[in-house]
Amino acid sequence: MISVHHPSATAALGDLSAFRAAFHHCLTARADALFELADAVLCAEGPVTSLVELSLATEHRRGHGSLYDGLNRGRLEVNRFRAVLAHQSIPRSQDGRIVLAIDVSHWLRPDANTSPERLFCHTYARGKGQAQIIPGWPYSYVVALEPGRSSWTAILDVLRVRPVDDHTDLAAAQLRTVVDTLITAGHWQTGDPEIWIIGDSGYDGSRLAFLLADLPVRILVRLRSDRVLRFPAPPRQPGTRGRRIRHGARFVFTDPTSWPTPAQATITNTTRYGVAHAQSWDRLHTKLTRVGAWVGHAESLPIVEGTVIRLQVQHLPGTGTPKPLWLWYSTTDNDAAPTADQVDRLWQMFLRRFDLKHTFRFLKQTLGWTTPRVRAPEAADRWTWLMVAVYTQLRLARPVVEDRRRPWERKPAAPGRLSPARVRRGFRAVRPATAMPASAPKFCRPGPGRPSGSRNSRRAPLHNPARPGKQTSRVKTQA
Template sequence: MNFNTLKQVRQQVYDSFERGADALFNLCDALRCESQARSLPELSYSSFFEREWSSLYQALSNGKINDVALRQIWVKALLARIPESQTVCISVDASSIARPEAETSRDRGIIPVSNLPRAAKPISVGWQYSTVMLLPEVTSSWVGILDQRRIETAQTAIEVAIAQLQALVPLIKHPIIILADRWYATADFLRACKTLGCQVLIRLKRNRKLYRPAVRTSTKGRPPLDGPLFQGSRPDTVGGVEASLMSYDKKGKIVTVNRWSQLHVRQARDVQVRVFGVQREGAKDSPN
């Protein structure tokens, strides 16, 4: 993003602040530039926050942001240089922020915490956020955030992700592929993506149950709704490979990709699923 575009985006962001705009915009600059600040009082001392400390609290309690306009600004800015005919990949995922000592904070819930010592419980208290990101064409740790929302304790990550996609996808004129982790392989999420006209690439748990097309073997009784089981953890169910490709990775190890089509989950028989299985020689118990 060049300097002129950045200035234009900053002005548009400022215009989306409908109440308390000056203090809110100063706070955004302070948050972006003061990486060592640990509290609101410390942010109020930032050289980028040009007002008295009380303005910061007033902005957070009385400020108003036009969420719809802000979402449109970033979608337009992040996709400006990508031709409309080019497919874009967006991902959705939930992340946690632990706040075990913030006893007065609203709507904290139990959240998972990874990479803890074995003796520690892998849970804490805090918030969860759902983030929809524009993935770069070249492998990178930098992504463009298209939308981010708090997952309230009365909601699930799937519900929030669907609401985000329903708001975002109509703003994107490009063909879309949605990438998600295995927790999103649910009937509701798959059906929502189909309704939005998006392709989806989701990791599957090995024990996830899928079903082939139903085959009627008797003229008596109701026709079956599901065909034979397909489950990765049961090798006897994964026969009938539709297509297979073998190649080599950078280390010269054999990589085999198999494909199965016309599968479905029981709760969404109207959504067809295609499964790709990847096998790499020497990959068992390997970190790479």
Template sequence: MSLLHHDAQREPFAVASHFRDDFYACLTARRDELFELADALLCADGPVRTPVDLTLLGEHRRGHGALYGALNRGRIDTGRLRRTLAALPQPEAADGRLVLAVDVSNWLRPDAECSADRLFCHTYGRSKDQHLMIPGWPYSFVAALESGRTSWCQLLDAVRLGPTDDVAEVTAVQVRRVVQDLIAGGRWHRGDADILIVFDAGYDAPRMAHLLHGLPVEVLGRLRSDRVMRKPVPVPWISPPQGGRPPKHGKEFRFAKPESWGEPDTATTQVTARYGTAQTMAWDRIHPRLTTRSAWIGHDGELPILEGTLIRLQVDHLPGGGDPLPVWLWSSKTG
């Protein structure tokens, strides 16, 4: 049941009850049946194989016809639902800041030949280093994370990617909308720490930082171990005798060649229970050298210099006994 008045806002039951009331308001057509379907889906003992199985649960009080009518003709105000989710109390990191993770998850549909806009989705096979491409629908998810070893997260948005979509641009629009909803919902205020946005190696972290410029966010992304980036130009710069335009980039920073790294600006060592000794090195103002190719082929004007902090993490061993390869991270925050 749901509360009809807004009392005791801080109590968990009251928050859940008010969310149910707000969720019901997001249903614009066949709302009663859709609301019961959501209850039945949440109360099912195991995985739901077919929608008709939900009609056998006690939470579903209508017949088969109402179920199929709601699935065919029901409507949800997705914009209002996004704002409702963003206004809920959000999980936070240990330092109190908001942390959002962005990733793509595939809904595999190999036998649904009549489903529109299917793409070949990258999946891992059962054998080691086996990669399969299976038709399906890729979805981009944004979730709020909390500190600690937990699998719980709070989903805030989901967007299906189409065949002609630029994943980075679609994701940037999605993240920008989520951040703006969090600000409008009172979950971030001026003076709070920047919202940390975490990306995997499938995203170009410097480009995502450029696309999200103007928002109170810090982009943190994982980089491939074969990347080549650039150091800042030394200050003060001594102009050569022949003169000319001052350079924009310093020397190369090759991830695979330690002799090109130089001394790190920061280095730490921490003993952990699961990974042994963890060593971290960080270099400030490391940036990629952009060219008018690939994602930047349509860029107007001078290419930007996207400086950030490059981080290398190395541990002694992994809990599963695998080879502990170094992890390279790039943060849009400098200094």
């Protein structure tokens, strides 16, 4: 453990204390109950299995009724807390660039018939072809990725996807909020490298690039292996009549004969994937049609050009030869096309996006993000933001937490190299040295409760889960 008198430890404790005080300031209703609930999650032994067990923790000095009252009737100023998150240290890549990743994780609620605004969530199982559609609440996360071999991310925003939301348009609005907040916080200034935004194949890269064209960002998304893109239209010949051609030759991912000579081609030896071959082609775009998000587009459909990268690795751990990976990057030769080194950095940075999967796994399996069985989606939102506050405190406590390793674990990790679970294991020893803004609970006499033998006369409405872009409907009431 780093000495508390060490300058880096003192600065880390100061940042952690400042964040805890700012987080408590963002809680405008049931602040002390919600703050102590977050401390109980931080200091609990082992994974969080139920809210009742958290109410018995030493750090939670209030009763279990206060715990549920805080989740159901508490209030967190989200915009203020977003600014607090943006003012923390933001990880950057080797060239000082901020790299953001966006993805959706599901809080599955299959039996919550009285919970509104549920959607049908596509989930994967361990077996091949075992994907399922389960009702739940999908949440969109935006995080900043760290370089190097680390599973840490910096969570900057989380937003629940509602039935009426369009997937890509919601992502564009969320990313705009995050980027504007980072610029306001001073993390990006004129002359700095553009911010990279990385997403999976569920995001429309052309749509994101079009909606965020006024921001200093570049989009990098994965494409399906059956896509067909277009090159620019050839020059118009003199004397040609008729409408000008808008799209050029086809670039078919499954047809190598339609691929011209790549603009860049690299070969990289990796320790995990063997030999990696990367190729890139400039100025490729999608032929848009007036469907989906482009239905209400009044003007002519835009042509959003980008660079396509094809990655073929030698092997994946535990499998044979994998399929090629296709990426689309919103930069062409008109505005500094990627060089060979940048092409390698792009696909390597895309692989860093899987750190967000580790964050989801830690939130669910250790912090118990999807453990509570709350009814109202607003209560789920408060609990989700509490998880963000908990994770951020763990990230800030990395330099000062002692490694309390299990006997069967490997040698102690170096300071700053601990995993989120191991940092949480030693957070209880650091907590007394940080700010404690929550006041002591006041004694109160419990209410009489429901009279014995009476029945609940309030019938909770039942809600059908909806598909994305559609409203839920009330079908009947529960007796």
